[in-house]
Structures are given as structure tokens and as C-alpha cells.
Amino acid sequence: MGSSLAFHxxxxxxxxxxxxxxxxxxxLWLRTRNDVYRQLxxxxxxxxxxxxxxxxxxxxxxxxxxxxxxxRFMEFAGGIIGMPFSLEGFAFFIEAIFLALYLYGWDRLxxxxxxxxxIPLVLGGFLSTFFIVSANAWMNTPTGFxxxxxxxxxxxxxxxxxxxxxxPTQYLHMLFAALVCSGFAVAAVxxxxxxxxxxxxxxxxxLAIGLAFAAIVLPIQLVTGDxxxxxxxxxxxLKLATMEGLYKTTKSAPLTLFxxxxxxxxxxxxxxxxxYLLSILxxxxxxxxxxxxxxxxxxxxxxxxxxxxxxxxxxxxxxxLMLPGLIALYAWRRRPHWFEKKSFxxxxxxxxxxxxxxxxxxxxxxxSGRQPWAIxxxxxxxxxxxxxxxxxxxxxxxxxxxxxxxxxxxxxLLRMASKRRQRLAAAGPPGVVxxxx
Amino acid sequence: MTTDPTLVALAVLSLLVGLSMYAxxxxxDFGGGVWDLLAAGERKDxxxxxxxxxxxxxxxxxxxxxxxxxxxxxxxxxxAFAALCIGLFAPxxxxxxxxxxxxxxxxxxxxxxxxxxxxxxxxxxxxxxSVITPFALGWCAGVVAAGALQPDGKGGWLMVxxxxxxxxxxxxxxxxxxxxxxxxxxxxLTVETEGALREDFRRRALFAGGGVALFxxxxxxxxxxxxxxxxxxxxxxxxxPLVVLAGVLALLGFIVTASGAWSLMRPVAVAFVLxxxxxxxxxxxPYAVTPYLTFQESASSDAMLTVYLxxxxxxxxxxxxxxxxxxxxxKGSHPEAGSW
Numbered sequence: 001m002g003s004s005l006a007f008h009x010x011x012x013x014x015x016x017x018x019x020x021x022x023x024x025x026x027x028l029w030l031r032t033r034n035d036v037y038r039q040l041x042x043x044x045x046x047x048x049x050x051x052x053x054x055x056x057x058x059x060x061x062x063x064x065x066x067x068x069x070x071x072r073f074m075e076f077a078g079g080i081i082g083m084p085f086s087l088e089g090f091a092f093f094i095e096a097i098f099l100a101l102y103l104y105g106w107d108r109l110x111x112x113x114x115x116x117x118x119i120p121l122v123l124g125g126f127l128s129t130f131f132i133v134s135a136n137a138w139m140n141t142p143t144g145f146x147x148x149x150x151x152x153x154x155x156x157x158x159x160x161x162x163x164x165x166x167x168p169t170q171y172l173h174m175l176f177a178a179l180v181c182s183g184f185a186v187a188a189v190x191x192x193x194x195x196x197x198x199x200x201x202x203x204x205x206x207l208a209i210g211l212a213f214a215a216i217v218l219p220i221q222l223v224t225g226d227x228x229x230x231x232x233x234x235x236x237x238l239k240l241a242t243m244e245g246l247y248k249t250t251k252s253a254p255l256t257l258f259x260x261x262x263x264x265x266x267x268x269x270x271x272x273x274x275x276y277l278l279s280i281l282x283x284x285x286x287x288x289x290x291x292x293x294x295x296x297x298x299x300x301x302x303x304x305x306x307x308x309x310x311x312x313x314x315x316x317x318x319x320x321l322m323l324p325g326l327i328a329l330y331a332w333r334r335r336p337h338w339f340e341k342k343s344f345x346x347x348x349x350x351x352x353x354x355x356x357x358x359x360x361x362x363x364x365x366x367x368s369g370r371q372p373w374a375i376x377x378x379x380x381x382x383x384x385x386x387x388x389x390x391x392x393x394x395x396x397x398x399x400x401x402x403x404x405x406x407x408x409x410x411x412x413l414l415r416m417a418s419k420r421r422q423r424l425a426a427a428g429p430p431g432v433v434x435x436x437x
Numbered sequence: 438m439t440t441d442p443t444l445v446a447l448a449v450l451s452l453l454v455g456l457s458m459y460a461x462x463x464x465x466d467f468g469g470g471v472w473d474l475l476a477a478g479e480r481k482d483x484x485x486x487x488x489x490x491x492x493x494x495x496x497x498x499x500x501x502x503x504x505x506x507x508x509x510x511x512x513x514x515x516x517a518f519a520a521l522c523i524g525l526f527a528p529x530x531x532x533x534x535x536x537x538x539x540x541x542x543x544x545x546x547x548x549x550x551x552x553x554x555x556x557x558x559x560x561x562x563x564x565x566x567s568v569i570t571p572f573a574l575g576w577c578a579g580v581v582a583a584g585a586l587q588p589d590g591k592g593g594w595l596m597v598x599x600x601x602x603x604x605x606x607x608x609x610x611x612x613x614x615x616x617x618x619x620x621x622x623x624x625x626l627t628v629e630t631e632g633a634l635r636e637d638f639r640r641r642a643l644f645a646g647g648g649v650a651l652f653x654x655x656x657x658x659x660x661x662x663x664x665x666x667x668x669x670x671x672x673x674x675x676x677x678p679l680v681v682l683a684g685v686l687a688l689l690g691f692i693v694t695a696s697g698a699w700s701l702m703r704p705v706a707v708a709f710v711l712x713x714x715x716x717x718x719x720x721x722x723p724y725a726v727t728p729y730l731t732f733q734e735s736a737s738s739d740a741m742l743t744v745y746l747x748x749x750x751x752x753x754x755x756x757x758x759x760x761x762x763x764x765x766x767x768k769g770s771h772p773e774a775g776s777w
Binding site: 046049050052053054056057059060061063064065066067068071072074075076077078079080082083085086087088089090092093094096097098099100101103104105108109120156157158159391394397398401405408409412415416419 | 493494495497498500501503504505507508509511512513515516518519520521522523526529530532533534536537538540541543544545548549550551552555559593737738740741744745748749752755756759760762763766767
């Protein structure tokens with residue numbers, strides 16, 4: 001399940017971010033009538049069709065797996081938090097319908113109608129995230145029901161379950177993560193093209209749209225990251241303590257970066273401490289006391305090494321991603337020739353995978369930080385898995401299928417790009433774009 | 438605390454409507470895969486590209502119905518969902534595998550234009566999995582109707598043993614599902630094509646219709662011994678009128694297809710599939726898992742079902758016009774799909 005989710009999320013973020021970028025490019029075309037923008041939008045829509053198709057498949061996989069792997073979790077949770085899943089079904093529907101219109105409608109719809117089809121596409125992606133994150137947030141902060149003394153669920157309030165405490169911040173954080181990832185992914189592709197000597201307007205504009213977009217949304221993402229830290233402090237103090245590698249309850253707690261948490265010695269080996277910062281992050285007060293892991297029974301501790309490391313990776317990589325945007329902002333007015341520099345382009349290329357690493361490690365932080373609970377303080381993972389046998393064989397089979405599909409998809413996307421070049425080389429007059437995707 | 442029976446009935450109804458949409462639209466896409474596999478004769482390539490053109494813009498939207506069904510099932514009937522997923526672990530995994538390979542094969546094939554070998558291989562994956570998926574779905578329905586999915590007596594469920602999975606009745610229902618999909622796909626393709634190609638698909642529609650008749654004829658007597666609850670309702674109970682109607686529609690379908698009355702083929706085929714499904718639904722009611730768990734017993738709380746039904750109404754108000762727009766643009770007066 002974990003591996004399917006990690007796989008799906010890669011496509012899901014594109015499903016959220018790409019429609020926005022598509023609309024930007026197409027909107028620019030409609031305004032400026034510069035054909036390069038239209039070419040960009042068309043190329044992206046083709047590539048997006050492939051990733052969306054694969055995303056739809058991996059999403060199907062997930063909805064089945066919820067039942068096939070976690071039937072007892074679903075039996076417990078379905079009656080409380082099934083609502084957002086159903087709504088996500090609708091949102092996904094809207095996305096699929098308007099994606100089809102968008103992709104196949106370039107020549108069938110008027111330019112304006114076609115552009116307008118992008119709006120429900122964007123909304124569908126945003127809403128899908130809204131509902132799915134709502135369900136995930138509920139696993140962190142389960143509300144909207146009461147357990148009586150026999151362990152039976154009563155007083156179900158689906159609306160309260162959907163708008164649980166962790167939801168607003170978690171939603172914003174995931175949404176902006178998706179936008180950042182999409183922006184950097186696009187910028188990285190064009191930076192790679194420029195590095196290969198395809199120095200034309202098509203590539204420069206592709207890079208500019210992706211990078212500008214990512215650079216604008218990233219600072220907002222840092223703010224949502226701060227909001228989420230405050231929320232986790234309040235709702236899941238053990239998760240916060242594990243993320244930070246804080247074993248002992250501490251007043252004026254420092255932020256420990258890097259290092260390896262050692263459960264035996266109850267300290268982080270080789271970490272760098274920044275005084276007061278954790279208290280400031282969690283409570284906006286340098287003298288606040290932050291609860292350590294010692295305040296909780298050890299049997300409920302998550303995997304400390306994994307959670308702390310994933311968290312470190314997320315914040316370091318996330319902060320480092322500010323660099324390309326800042327440099328570009330500076331260079332834009334004063335040093336335009338920097339945009340042609342190999343070192344700058346290489347940095348952009350690296351920022352694509354970096355954004356993905358950042359997003360995945362954030363996801364590992366929140367999911368692993370909840371262990372051993374499937375539903376925080378309510379249901380443990382071991383009590384939610386299926387009683388069916390023979391799972392391993394299927395797991396291996398599905399993993400192989402995933403690997404094959406991914407390899408094929410990447411090779412087909414690459415081929416798409418080289419085909420475009422060949423076509424242009426054969427047909428296009430010199431001076432016009434001759435680039436890849 | 439029991440759930441309001443009216444709410445339960447409405448939720449079941451929404452499931453059945455979703456299932457109907459899935460059967461007609463996605464059923465046609467699966468059937469398209471079957472005909473891709475069985476493409477033959479001098480117009481082999483034309484047949485395949487007609488199928489790909491018909492499916493291209495709509496298959497993802499059609500596929501979403503199964504997601505809708507799953508999420509509604511676990512929202513409204515979580516206990517039934519858990520039972521099905523534990524008991525039918527193996528066949529449902531096969532359904533899932535089929536769906537992944539079908540979608541993956543189709544999407545990737547569409548973009549592998551320059552690689553005839555890769556394209557042929559992906560086409561094979563797509564078409565074979567288009568046979569497997571409806572088979573496995575029909576198979577699951579047969580297993581449940583046969584009462585093979587049983588409680589373990591400790592509040593959980595047993596995995597259905599292979600001996601029961603491989604009983605004749607579920608296998609026949611699986612084959613019946615494949616034939617129904619092939620019939621509806623061939624019918625749609627007949628209407629959407631012209632000339633010799635249309636003739637190809639018309640003959641295929643007749644052939645698939647024959648398969649439907651054959652497996653129905655084998656399935657009903659088998660049901661008598663293997664799935665008594667179902668067959669009693671089908672042949673002597675509340676589902677009988679629908680069964681008779683299905684028989685009439687089958688005959689009508691044969692007549693309009695054989696005589697080439699194009700305009701009538703699609704409505705008759707759609708009506709036939711819907712009536713078959715609703716007959717099955719009426720016969721299986723009130724059980725979610727025959728005969729151990731009713732929908733009533735497995736339902737969520739009143740609060741959940743109320744919110745769900747309210748959202749369904751709002752969602753449908755947005756969804757239905759969007760779907761109509763989609764099909765208007767791509768399936769309207771210009772059967773050729775747009776290029777991109």
C-alpha cells in the first residue's frame with residue numbers, strides 16, 4: 001500500500017499542478033497570440049494525457065487496495081470518513097471528463113471554450129486533493145464519532161469527520177506541494193533541453209513559466225509548513241517530538257537538524273542544534289516547553305530514525321529550493337545572461353527531482369509519524385490489515401507491473417519529445433522553434 | 438441502532454444506477470478490447486483503429502464509474518465492502534490487475550505510434566486484459582450469488598476456497614459478462630462506423646448476441662442448483678417480469694441487428710443490458726452477500742447516508758451535464774474523434 005501511494009502521489013501532483021500550468025500557457029497564447037505558448041500548451045497536454053492515464057490507473061489500484069489490504073480499517077472508518085472518498089469520486093469524474101474535452105478538443109472547440117474547459121480541470125484537481133487529504137487528515141486527527149465502552153461507534157457526524165482539525169493546514173500544505181513539484185518538473189525539463197543546446201524561444205518560455213510559477217508558490221508553501229507544525233504540536237505532540245528527535249520534554253527547545261536518533265541513549269547522535277528554534281516553530285515563543293517522546297509510552301513510538309531523517313530532508317531540500325527562484329529574480333533585471341549559464345541550468349534540472357524528493361519525504365514524515373496507528377489513538381495498523389492469505393504473491397506481481405509501466409511511460413514520453421524534434425526538423429523553416437518537449 | 442430502510446433503499450438504488458452506467462459505458466470499452474483481440478480479416482487494422490477512436494476520449498470517464506461504485510460501497514455499506522474484499526481477495530485482485538493492464542496498455546499504445554512492435558505488444562496486453570476484467574467481475578457476482586462467501590463465525594469472513602471459485606455457475610456468469618460487453622461494443626461500433634467496417638461489426642454483434650443467449654441458457658439451470666436464492670427470484674419471484682422483458686429485448690436485438698435497423702440497435706442493446714442487470718439486482722435483493730448479510734445490516738448510520746445522498750444529488754447536478762457535453766462533443770454528429 002505504501003509503495004502504491006508513493007507511486008500514485010507522483011502522478012497525482014502533476015494532475016493538480018499541470019492544469020494550472022496548461023491554463024497559464026494557453027492564456028498567454030490567447031493574450032499574446034504568440035504561437036510558442038500554444039505549442040507549449042499542446043505538448044504539455046499530450047504528456048499530461050499519459051501521466052493522467054497512469055495516475056488514473058494507480059488511483060484505481062489504491063481504491064481497491066483500501067479494501068483488499070485494509071478491509072477492517074475500511075469497515076471501521078468507511079461509515080465515518082467514507083464521505084470525502086465518495087466526493088473525490090465526483091471530483092475525479094469532473095477531471096476525467098474535462099481532461100478528455102481538453103485533450104481531444106483542440107480542434108473541435110473554439111479557443112475560448114477550450115480554454116474554459118481548463119477551469120473545471122483545475123477545480124477538479126484541487127477538489128480531489130481537498131477530499132483525499134481530508135480523509136488522510138482524519139487518520140491523524142479522528143473526529144466526528146464517539147466510541148462507547150464496548151468499542152462500538154456512535155454519534156457519527158460525517159461533516160465533523162471531514163473537517164477535522166488537521167485538515168485545513170494539511171490540505172494547503174499538500175496542494176502547494178503539488179504546485180511546487182509541477183512547476184519545478186516543467187522547468188527542469190526545459191532546462192535540460194537548453195543544456196543540450198536547444199537554445200530557442202520555445203525552451204526559454206517553457207523554463208520561464210515553470211520556474212516563475214514554482215518560485216511564486218514556494219514561499220507560500222513555507223508558510224503552510226509553519227502552520228502545519230503548529231497544528232501537529234497541538235494535535236499529535238508525539239509526532240512532532242519524533243520529527244524533531246526530541247526525547248526529553250524541554251523548555252526553550254532547540255531544533256535538531258540531521259543526526260541519527262538513538263532510542264537507547266535517548267538522544268540524537270551527531271545532530272546540529274539551533275537554540276530556541278523548535279519552541280518558536282511550535283508555539284511562536286522561544287521559552288515554551290515542548291513535550292518530548294518520553295511523555296508517551298515507548299510502544300507507541302514511530303520509527304524515530306525514519307521520521308526524523310525524512311523530516312530533515314524535507315525541510316533542507318525545501319529551503320534549498322528557494323535558491324533558484326531567488327537567483328532568477330535577481331538575474332531577471334540585472335544579470336539576464338545568467339539564464340544562459342550552464343551552472344544555472346543544471347541547478348534548475350536538479351530542482352525537478354529535488355522537489356519530488358522533498359514532497360515524498362514530507363509524505364513519509366506524516367505517514368510514518370503516525371505509526372503504529374492507522375487511525376491516531378484509535379486503531380493500530382496491525383488491527384486493520386486483511387485476514388486474507390496469499391498476499392505476497394500478488395504484491396510482487398503488482399510491483400513488477402508498476403515497474404514495467406513506469407519504464408514504458410518514461411520511454412514513451414522521451415520518444416514523444418524526439419519525435420516532435422524530428423517533425424520540426426523535417427518541416428519547419430529555419431529560425432522557428434526546434435526543440436523537444 | 439438500525440438505519441432507516443428508505444435511506445438504505447435509496448443508497449442501493451444509487452449503486453445500481455452506477456453499476457448500470459459502468460456496465461453500458463465501460464462495458465462497451467471492455468468489449469472494444471475483446472474485438473481488438475479478435476480483429477480479423479482484411480480490415481483488421483481498420484477495425485482496431487475504429488475501436489481506439491471510439492474509446493480514446495471517453496474511456497477514462499467511463500472507468501471512473503467503478504471508482505464511484507467502490508467508494509459508495511464503502512461509504513454506505515462498509516461491512517459488505519469488507520466482506521467482499523476479504524472473501525473475494527483473489528478474484529478482485531485479478532479484476533484490479535486487469536484494469537491496470539487494460540488502462541496502461543491502452544494509454545501507452547496510443548502514444549507508441551513509431552514502434553510497431555511495442556505497439557503490437559501493448560495492444561495484446563490491452564485486449565487480453567479487456568477480456569479478463571469483465572470476466573472476473575461477472576465471476577465475482579456469480580460467487581456471491583452462489584452463497585460461497587461465508588462468515589468465519591468470529592465476526593469476520595473466510596476467503597472463498599478455489600473449489601467454490603471454480604464452480605461452473607460463477608465461471609458461466611463470468612463468460613456471460615464478457616459476451617454482454619462484446620455485444621454492446623459491437624453494437625455501438627456498428628452505429629459509429631460505415632460501409633464494410635459497419636458490416637464487420639454488425640456480424641460481430643450477432644455473434645456476441647449468440648454467446649449471450651448460449652451462456653444464459655447454460656447459466657439458468659446451473660443457478661437452479663448452485664445459486665437457489667437467485668434463481669428462485671429470477672424464475673418464480675419478483676425478478677420474473679424483468680427476465681421476460683430481457684428475453685423480449687434479446688429477440689428484438691437479434692431482429693434489428695439482423696435486419697440492419699441501425700437507429701434501433703443502440704437503444705435496444707442498452708435496454709437489454711440494463712434489464713439484465715436490474716433483474717439480477719432485484720433477484721439478489723435484500724442481500725449484499727447472499728444469504729448472510731443484507732444491505733440493511735451492513736449499512737452505515739442514518740447521518741452518513743443522509744449526507745451521502747445529499748452530496749449525490751448535488752454531484753449529479755454537476756456531473757450529468759458535464760457527461761452529456763462530453764458525449765455530445767465526441768459521439769455526436771461527427772463520429773471521428775478530434776485529433777491532438
